[in-house]
Amino acid sequence: MAIEVGSKLEGKVTGITHFGAFVELAEGVTGLVHISEIADNYVKDVNDHLKLDDKVTVKVINVDKDGKIGLSIKQTIEKPADAPRPERFNRFEGSRPSGSGAGERPSRPSGFGGAGGGDRGGRPGGDRGPRGDRGPRGGGFKNPAGKLTFEDKMSRFLKDSEERISSLKKSTESKRGGRGGRRD
Incomplete structure (x- = not known):
């Protein structure tokens, strides 16, 4: 079976480094799961998430001309389509996006400064x-x-x-x- 971008495959962790983990796929081909592609949350240490000889499901995200294979574990995890995305802070309005529901800050009239109405030192x-x-x-x-x-x-x-x-x-x-x- 040829390794194609987008295909999901089973593999075994054969090496762990500070920047990711090497996973051996079928036919003895090895690819790299970069530390940013291990989990949805921040990964400080790969050893907290993977161990040698772990069986993992990976998705092929790129195949370079020189044979290097980029893999992802986090892209194999199915996310519910109706899961709410976290709200982003709108730095121009100083509040959450409009219609965000409870806890929404009222917008200020233009011409008013930052928090507290004064400069950054809090002096009016x-x-x-x-x-x-x-x-x-x-x-x-x-x-x-x-x-x-x-x-x-x-x-x-x-x-x-x-x-x-x-x-x-x-x-x-x-x-x-x-x-x-x-x-x-």
Whole structure:
């Protein structure tokens, strides 16, 4: 019987490595079950799932020109067609997909920040430091809701970034002897 992609065959585990297991098929042909094709869940150690001389059912997933055979154990396991898929987090909405049922978070109106309504530090208004309620240039550049606008946050970021870069340049130049300094 010829080994064809998509066929399910019986085999015996003949070798186990950190990256998968070698399975001997009919006619003495050996193929590799990669660690990612052993089980549906994460496989940290192949030895937790397979032992030498185990009889396994494998599916041929590829046959290379040089004779290497790629096998899969997890693709032989029948999954019920009506099994619910796990819900994925929608990073743009900050909630589960609409219609997901119980536990669904209400969507926020546009213009509101992340969790807690402030910046990542949990401080309200997106203020990151001792500047108080001042905007990036010292004037009060907040919208009526008391939040900094995107443009204000960007200009504050650019200003802080330029200050950090200039101080970094100063410190590295002083370590090298300044601009155009001689090295003896």
